[in-house]
Amino acid sequence: MSEQQVSGIQKFMQGRGIRKLRRDRMAVVALWVIGGYLLIALSVAFGILSKEDVFDRVGPDNVVGFWGSQDGERRLDQAQFRIERIERAAKGSNPEAALANFRIGGVSAAPGTPDEVLARVASAWESFDAVAAHEELDDSPAVPPLFSELEQRVDRLFESPTGFEGFIQTMRMSLGTDRQGRSILFRALYSTKVAVQIGMVAALISVLIGTLLGAAAGYFGGWVDHLVVWLYSTFSSIPWIVLLMVLASMFRGGSMDGTLIPVYAAFCMSFWISPCRVVRGEVMKLKELEYVQAASAIGFGRTRILIKHVIPNTAHLMFINFSLLFIGAIKAEVILSFLGLGVKNEPSWGVMINQAKAEVLNGFFWQIGAATAFMVVLVLAFNVLSDALQDAFDPKHV
Amino acid sequence: MWTYVARKLLYNIPVYLGIILFLMLALRVNDPAYAFLGKNATATDLADIKAKLGLDQPFFYQYLEVLSFNFDVESWANEGLKVSEMLKRSIVPSLSITLPALTLTSIISITIAIISAYFRGRPVDRTLMVVAVVGMSVSFLVYIVFGQYWGAYLLTRDVGIDAFAIGGFEPGLKNWPYYCLLPVLISVIVSMGYDTRFYRSVMVEESGRDYITTAVAKGANKRKVMFVHMLKNAMIPIITRIMTTLPFLIMGSLLLEVYFNIPGMGRVLFKAIQEQDFPVIQSFVTIFAALFILSNILTDVLYALVDPRVRLS
Numbered sequence: 001m002s003e004q005q006v007s008g009i010q011k012f013m014q015g016r017g018i019r020k021l022r023r024d025r026m027a028v029v030a031l032w033v034i035g036g037y038l039l040i041a042l043s044v045a046f047g048i049l050s051k052e053d054v055f056d057r058v059g060p061d062n063v064v065g066f067w068g069s070q071d072g073e074r075r076l077d078q079a080q081f082r083i084e085r086i087e088r089a090a091k092g093s094n095p096e097a098a099l100a101n102f103r104i105g106g107v108s109a110a111p112g113t114p115d116e117v118l119a120r121v122a123s124a125w126e127s128f129d130a131v132a133a134h135e136e137l138d139d140s141p142a143v144p145p146l147f148s149e150l151e152q153r154v155d156r157l158f159e160s161p162t163g164f165e166g167f168i169q170t171m172r173m174s175l176g177t178d179r180q181g182r183s184i185l186f187r188a189l190y191s192t193k194v195a196v197q198i199g200m201v202a203a204l205i206s207v208l209i210g211t212l213l214g215a216a217a218g219y220f221g222g223w224v225d226h227l228v229v230w231l232y233s234t235f236s237s238i239p240w241i242v243l244l245m246v247l248a249s250m251f252r253g254g255s256m257d258g259t260l261i262p263v264y265a266a267f268c269m270s271f272w273i274s275p276c277r278v279v280r281g282e283v284m285k286l287k288e289l290e291y292v293q294a295a296s297a298i299g300f301g302r303t304r305i306l307i308k309h310v311i312p313n314t315a316h317l318m319f320i321n322f323s324l325l326f327i328g329a330i331k332a333e334v335i336l337s338f339l340g341l342g343v344k345n346e347p348s349w350g351v352m353i354n355q356a357k358a359e360v361l362n363g364f365f366w367q368i369g370a371a372t373a374f375m376v377v378l379v380l381a382f383n384v385l386s387d388a389l390q391d392a393f394d395p396k397h398v
Numbered sequence: 399m400w401t402y403v404a405r406k407l408l409y410n411i412p413v414y415l416g417i418i419l420f421l422m423l424a425l426r427v428n429d430p431a432y433a434f435l436g437k438n439a440t441a442t443d444l445a446d447i448k449a450k451l452g453l454d455q456p457f458f459y460q461y462l463e464v465l466s467f468n469f470d471v472e473s474w475a476n477e478g479l480k481v482s483e484m485l486k487r488s489i490v491p492s493l494s495i496t497l498p499a500l501t502l503t504s505i506i507s508i509t510i511a512i513i514s515a516y517f518r519g520r521p522v523d524r525t526l527m528v529v530a531v532v533g534m535s536v537s538f539l540v541y542i543v544f545g546q547y548w549g550a551y552l553l554t555r556d557v558g559i560d561a562f563a564i565g566g567f568e569p570g571l572k573n574w575p576y577y578c579l580l581p582v583l584i585s586v587i588v589s590m591g592y593d594t595r596f597y598r599s600v601m602v603e604e605s606g607r608d609y610i611t612t613a614v615a616k617g618a619n620k621r622k623v624m625f626v627h628m629l630k631n632a633m634i635p636i637i638t639r640i641m642t643t644l645p646f647l648i649m650g651s652l653l654l655e656v657y658f659n660i661p662g663m664g665r666v667l668f669k670a671i672q673e674q675d676f677p678v679i680q681s682f683v684t685i686f687a688a689l690f691i692l693s694n695i696l697t698d699v700l701y702a703l704v705d706p707r708v709r710l711s
Contacts, residue, residue, distance in 0.1 A: 234416035237690050241652055242667070242683055249671050249679075250427045334537045335653060339668060353539050360547050372540050379535040387531075 017316060020392040027388030033381040040189060041196035054190045054347060057181035058105030058172055062364045065176040065184075072137025075147060076128070079154050083124050086157045090117045105183070106161045106169035117157070124153040176366040178352075179359060187347040188370045194348040195330050195378065198260065202267035203325035207318050209268065210275030211311065217276075218283030219306045228280070232273045240270040244332065248341035258344045263336065267329050275321040279314050286310050316393030323386040327379050334375070349375045402702060406695045417687045418464055422457075422680070430676035434474050447474065451677055464684060475675040484666055484678065485685065491567050492662030494578050495651045499585040504640050507590050511597030516624055518602060527595065534591035542657050545584040565659035581654040589643065600635045604628050633704050641697035644690070 021027050060078040064070050086109055089098040095114035102109040109117065127150040134140050161169050175185040217228035235243070244266045251262035286292060287310065295305045330349075336342030337350025349371040356368035431447045432439065448454045451471060452463055469482040476484075510526060517523045550562040562580040604610070605628060613623045652664025659665075663682065670678035 230412060230416060233410075233413045234420065237413055237417055237694065238421065238683075238687050239690055242686050245668070245671050246421060246424050246679070246683060249674075250424050252428065252433070331537055334539050338539050338653070339656070340672070349537075350539070353537065353543070357543055360543055361551065368540065368543060372536060375537060376532070376535045380532060383531050383535055 017393040021388055024388045024392070026384050027392075030381040030384040030388070033377060034385065037192055037196060037378050037381075041193040044190055044193035045197075049186055049190055053172065053183060053186045055182070057177075058183045059107075059177050059181050061177065061179050061181050062359060062362075062366075063173065063177045063181075064364075065366050066170075066174050068176070068366070072131075072143060072147070075151075076131060076137065079124075079128060079131075079150055082154050082157065083121060083128065086117065087121045090114045090121060105172050106165055107158045108161075110157055110159045120153070120157055124150070124157060127153050175370045178355060178367045184352075184367050184370045187352060188349070188374045190346070191348045191352060191371065192374060192378075194260075194343060194346060195333065195375070198263060198267070198333050198343075198348075199326040199329045201260075201264050202271060202329040203322045205264070205268045206271035206325055207275050207322050210272040210277075210321070211279045211314060211318055213272070214276035214279030215283045215306060215311050215314065218280040219287055219302070219310060225280075228276065232276050235269065236273045238270075240332075241335070243270045244336060245339065245341060248336060260343065263333065263342055266336070267332060271325050271328060274324070275318065278317050278321065282314050282317055283310055286313055316389070320386060320389045320394065323382050323389060327382045327386070330375065330379060399702075403695070403699055406698050410691050410695060414687065414691055415465075417691075418684060419461065421683050421687070422461060422464060425676065425680055425683075430674065434674040434676060464680065467684070469681050471677045471681070473670075473675055473678050475670070475673040475678070481678055481681045485663070485681070488661055488663045488666045490569060491660050492651060492655070492664065494574060495581055495585070495654060495660065495662060498578070499582045499589075499651070500640065500643065502582065503586045503589045503593060503643075504636075506586060507593035508597050508636065510590070510594045511601055512624060512629070514594065514598045515601035515605060516620075518605075523598075527598070530591040530594050533587070534595075538588050538653060541584050541588050542653065545580060545587075546657065549580045549583075563658075565657075567658075567660045567662075577658075577660070581651075581658050581660065585651070585654060593639070593643070596639055597632075597636065600632050600639075601628060604632045607631075634701060637700050637704060638697060641693055641700070644693045 060081040062074065063078060082104075085104060086099075086102065089095065089102045089109065092098045095117075099109045099112075099114065099117060110120075112120070127146070131137070131143065131146045131150050134143050134146075137143055160166060171185060172183045175183075175188070178184055178187070213228050213231070217225040238246075247266035247269060248262050251257055251265070256262060292305060292309060295309050296302070300309075333342055333348060334350035334353060337348055338354045342348070342350055352371035353368055356364075356371070359365075359367055431444050431453060435443055435447065445454070452460055455463075469480070469485060471481050473479045473481060473484060514523045514526045546564065550564045553562065554560045561576070563577050567577050605624075609631075610623060610628060613627050614620070618627075651662060652668060654660065655662040655665035656668050663686075666678065667682045667686070669675075670682065
């Protein structure tokens with residue numbers, strides 16, 4: 001980096017806009033929140049969550065989070081799941097090895113010979129039958145003591161991890177499990193990475209393409225301008241959901257199907273338009289200014305003026321658009337994933353909300369709640385940030 | 399006036415040609431006949447299905463064919479059903495969501511925006527804007543899921559009022575509230591956050607202008623200034639905004655149609671994409687783009703009608 005550029009960045013950081021932004025308390029909080037999300041995304045990207053934590057069963061289906069209560073039927077189902085799992089291990093062809101390797105999430109089987117385990121399983125089944133004999137699980141006064149006995153006997157079958165592993169296990173179950181018994185919290189955390197990745201890539205590429213094309217159109221005018229205007233009128237005249245659907249289906253069956261590339265391509269193609277429009281307008285204004293005329297009077301080439309003197313002055317627009325497009329990408333991801341054209345083979349907030357549709361009808365809100373909460377905080381932070389950016393750098397904007 | 403309309407039309411022709419070119423190319427990246435018939439199709443099957451649609455012709459010929467708006471082709475997935483017929487059936491369900499949603503959203507959010515601008519800076523305004531921003535941050539899908547759960551499912555099961563259908567559609571004004579009111583309300587709630595914020599900033603901007611100061615100085619009462627002088631002048635951005643939300647409504651109604659099983663245009667297109675029903679995809683996409691361009695032209699014309707300051711030449 002040359003000395004001149006460094007001083008440019010310093011100047012920008014000490015400029016009026018940044019000072020205004022720093023004084024906006026909400027914007028600072030929003031920046032911290034976004035930083036937190038980035039940290040989560042980075043740690044997930046560097047493998048803090050194992051594949052098993054995200055993709056494998058860690059417990060029974062639809063367990064509620066730690067401060068929720070569940071109805072009798074579901075408690076019974078979960079007890080049954082736990083007993084059956086350990087019984088299957090103890091009755092297998094090689095019970096010692098099966099019990100030693102037994103694992104659901106972080107929980108392993110309690111020590112003991114297979115016969116001891118089977119005896120405990122039998123007593124758990126006995127207690128299970130006693131509970132199941134009651135028809136009204138939620139209303140009858142006789143049930144709660146039976147339930148606590150059943151759950152004690154079931155707990156005796158397992159050994160919960162302690163120490164750091166125990167903490168991880170608590171975290172794993174803290175927001176419950178989805179319909180396939182996978183940890184909701186860990187999936188939501190993993191989705192943070194996917195969302196940040198999609199937002200970053202889509203917003204960055206769109207802003208870059210948009211700025212370059214817009215600046216070229218505004219600065220050079222003539223046929224370049226006509227071409228760019230035609231291009232963005234064309235792309236903006238296709239409703240973006242239709243464009244996304246067509247593009248996403250374009251990649252179907254190809255070698256890139258299942259990766260995030262179709263999603264990126266679809267987002268970039270529809271998102272570059274708004275930065276392009278704004279930057280074109282701004283550059284048309286800028287090129288009439290005296291400093292540009294001065295630069296050309298000194299004898300600088302047009303391309304050099306454009307890149308070194310005009311584009312840096314549209315940086316604020318790039319920031320504002322980046323922040324707006326980031327929101328757009330995250331929200332569009334949810335919609336695409338719902339339509340089955342978005343993220344595949346890994347969890348994302350959209351995938352989670354889409355899966356939660358059926359759970360909601362059964363009165364289970366943990367998955368949709370977790371995905372929505374994670375998403376709302378991030379999108380809210382970006383909304384606040386874009387407002388603050390707009391106030392700070394573009395006060396005349398409506 | 400008419401020359402203005404004609405000029406706008408002429409200007410949009412190359413844009414439309416470009417859209418069709420791009421979409422046709424994008425749809426042909428994967429061989430549509432192969433994608434539809436799958437791996438086990440014989441060469442004659444493939445050739446047959448291509449010949450029926452003219453896919454074996456040179457691209458330029460196909461381009462002209464699409465531009466001739468010939469929708470009498472047959473759908474691949476639903477044999478015997480013509481695209482024009484599918485279009486005819488799906489227009490009414492689509493419009494019965496889109497039009498009420500657009501009208502209601504505009505009326506409600508303009509009203510809230512005026513209230514907010516009237517109380518600018520005071521707690522009422524602050525609260526409304528915070529609610530709007532938080533509302534904007536929740537995904538559309540969440541509104542739909544919970545809207546259906548509370549409005550259609552719980553209301554019927556626990557309260558016993560069967561006011562809204564879980565899904566489906568039947569034509570007729572009498573059936574409209576049962577099938578369409580809930581999706582419309584959801585759509586209104588979703589778009590209200592954006593619209594209210596936008597209209598409020600328009601109003602706030604407008605309230606700082608000289609003519610408002612003059613009117614207030616002359617002693618006109620505040621309410622009259624707000625509703626008569628200001629609203630009239632704020633009409634230009636408002637109309638532009640309403641017209642630019644049209645594409646959002648197409649998208650919004652697509653999700654609502656898919657979720658509530660309403661057989662509108664969005665759902666037909668979505669199903670066609672799932673089933674790789676190429677003739678339907680191509681025709682519907684050309685129609686969507688044409689509608690979009692028409693709404694753009696309409697915006698410009700309305701703009702000129704409302705604001706005499708816009709030069710027509």
